[in-house]
Amino acid sequence: MEKEQLWTKDFIITSVVNFFMMFAVFLLLVTMAPYATETFQASSSIAGLSASIFIIGVLCGRLFAGRAITKTGNKKILMFGLVLYIVTTLLYFAAISLPALIAVRVIHGIGVGLATTAASTMVAQMVPASRKGEGISFFTLSMVLPTAVGPLVAILLTQYVHYNAVFLLSLLLGVISLVISIQTRDVQPAVNTKDTAQQPFSLSNYFEKGSLPIALVAMVVGLAYSSVLSLLTVYAEAINLVTAATFFYLVYSITVLSTRPFSGRLTDKKGANIIIYPSLVFFAGGMLLLSQAQYSWMMLLAAFCIGLGYGNFQPITQTIAIKRTSSERMSLAISTYYVFLDFGLGIGPFLLGLLVPFTGYRGLYLTTVIIILFGAICYFWIHGRKDKTFHQRYAAETAS
Template structure:
């Protein structure tokens, strides 16, 4: 006899397999990040500016496909779409070594971003499909840990392998890990897409219009994080603080710790409070970072950024999914991810311009803190109320 209070299973075979494949995809990507500028400059004898443009095309490619990724995930059979875009993502690693002209590498980098954008949207949607609705927040939190673990270990591993053995071994390991991921994807049990009459094309098949407030808020969060991805090492140098690599490790630690607990609280009805707390903590973290004068405040800000994002990430994703119909989950995930991509891109571009104008990075992070204050006000006056009024699930 089954106990009426027994929770529905979370760690099903499909969910676990999808999380493992997602980790392998992100790890293969993250271990390439620290070595790619050096690889491009050495192989193509180019300058830092050109290498930076080529590298940024990955983000542009991922962003360009997000709205269409959601449409494809909701329209086509999810498993074949996931498998073949993951397969194309894997082939791109071979191209880095095979291509000999910088324009061709630029095209490849853009295509790599396209494949990444579609495959990650598909993986998120397949994982959410495998979750019981009563434990969706918890499951989204755990699924996000697969990305956080890759973020915490990938760049460090890639740099160690590059320094010890050169770039070839890094690309080879990325390919091998992706092949293992492909095998895992192939074992997923995903129900075939039901054949339904084609609905007329409309905006909400590409962008979840119900989630505009969440999308807008998430752009602000991404905007603040953009400069963190590119300029922390330079800021640490300005402050005379060494070991800036630990900054990212501490962000990942804060993220993982909170991810493991946030989901359960979301499922118990604390979604609005948790995201609000995360938004407010994020403001404190960036003000702390902007006025850092010692390693304690600098690295403390990193852990606090991770802690706040551990509340914000699963919270906003759960909101978007709960605002969508079942047949709009792909669109919900692509809308959520698009807000982050747009914010990151604007933050990186604006951060570089501001740093050049002001001559240092302190003002960049102070501006990020002010942007987050605006986002916090928007959240409590608009986004949270909108969610409570229009949510379909949760």
Template sequence: MFKPILPAYLLSMNASSIQVGLVTSLFTIGAVLIRPFVGYYLIDNQRKSLAICASAALMIITILYPFLNIIWLLLLLRLFHGAAWGVSTTANSTIVVDLIPKKRLGEGIGYFSISTTVGAIVAPSIGILIYDSYSFDILIWSSAVLSLLAIIALQFVSSPINVKCKKKPFRFLDMIYEKEVWFPALLTVITTLGFGAIITFLVLFGKQKGVDHIFLFFLINATVSTLLRPFTGKWYYKKGPWSIIIMSAVLGFFSLVILSYTSNDSQLIIAAILFGAGYGTVMPCLQTWTVQKVSEEKRGAANATFFSSFDVGVGVSAFVLGILAEWISLAMIFRFVSLSFIVVAVLVYKDYINEKYGMNKSI
């Protein structure tokens, strides 16, 4: 709920475009740097207790926002916020992998990816509505209440007892990503560049263009991606990841191009439908593909790699585009980042050709 609001909130504090970009980038840095340590800890330690502690940390950090009126302190808080987020998402996703029956792992990850995708898409619209209708403080306390509900809900989640095993020595580079899933991880980074542009600049873009109902983009986006999931899931399992990702990436490209020319609600809705069908389909497919590429004991690490790739894509997008926003319009930002979907489509097509003719043995 914070991501689309914080850029506008910082601008009200006279922050620069680079500082606006750092709001997301520092969050990403905190999440990515903490995950290798969390992944190593979770090898033979309780997931549930760590998930509860991380949710409590998220709630406390959230409550601190209104009390920090100095930009650099707010940016520092974002770094710690990202670290708490990294712990929470890694622990939660590992619990999910533990709970899903082995024979239904792909299906279970698909359902879990719906929850994460829809949550990430619905939350911005709720945040915008609360911020526009009430105030930033009300947004903070609403988020704090949700964090409290998460802490309570986690009490009822069962977590399998970990089997103690001999750990290998900790190596940061080995833990930060699972080598076997480098390709879908790379695709995840590139795909989320477009999402990073939207959560960083869409609210500001709407104010510039006089489009009052920006929240519709996020709401329709979530609705479309949810409704399509049963059909796209069947497509994935019948045809594999290549054709569905290519088609969805093309839709994502057109959605950002149309969004860049948007000046009214009708154009915004069209862009939202296409983005929900495109980006909202690509991300669950990439998460499922990531987990399927590794053996059972590496699925937790693969899942953590997927989330880190997501955070890296969003963070890089916010920082780089924040710098570009000093020189080009937000409309041009959306057109520029739309090319990331074309890159994804080309890379996936190349991987399909390699697989078809037996040159790619890693899948």
């Protein structure tokens, strides 16, 4: 039986657009705090807020994107999000005060939240059902690569050029994304004839209950991963492994790049459990190793294990969220999944940071091992114990 086509023009363009958006996100995420400090003499806490407040905008964008996509279509929301992204990127040049900069960050986040949710929904709808896991795994590479490339480019630009170069590059990425996204075809499923507009206060208009359980699992495990995103640099400085930390995300990205295509295909054939359980074991092992790192090789080995673990856990749980809902509510399923995942990634640094005065950074990373094990138990009760039956039923439905 011939495989259904995955690498279509629309799939490639949408993946490139998502890559450019996430590239710009990490460009600005890394540079915003020092920019606020140097330009507006912001305190360390306010400078951190100028960087992290972006996630509030993203959450708002994702929250309303699902319903908006259902009503107006993917492409319109994608284009609107990109236009909003371009306009707010221009406003970085005009932000002459700290409150103005923070406001721009929030609106910018809304644009990114709308655009990336629409892109994810388009891909989920265009990927053949029989290759859903493989397609989502490939697409989510467009979110992984920027974590390695974005910070590196941002640091080079700020060191050798100027902060304005970061803003210009972000603007260019947005304009290119808008131009090439015009060529995409809007993939919109048949919409349920029930008029959701008559129920404006119903939570079901904003959240998909079918994807909510696995989204909660992603939130818990994402909470643990947030410590890597936000606290690794400070931890590396404390244990004198700064050089190793600069290569951490490179090792992580290479590991994810080399394993995700296989994990996606295996999920399509055997179900999610064959990937999820080993990935959580590797993730917990990587965080344990990170907590005890005394040499560079230990930190880089931890990056490898975390890449095998969290790097494969995330796209497979997203695939589960998509498979557990009907096609007409797929946009809501994706926005629900990302709202909770982003919330875990966003609130994690704050909650875990509260532990540092009591446990130190090593104790903090040990604590994340417990969080991951709790996430594994949640996964088992929510989905894992029913995965074999679910996979067989889904395979039968897509084959018919």
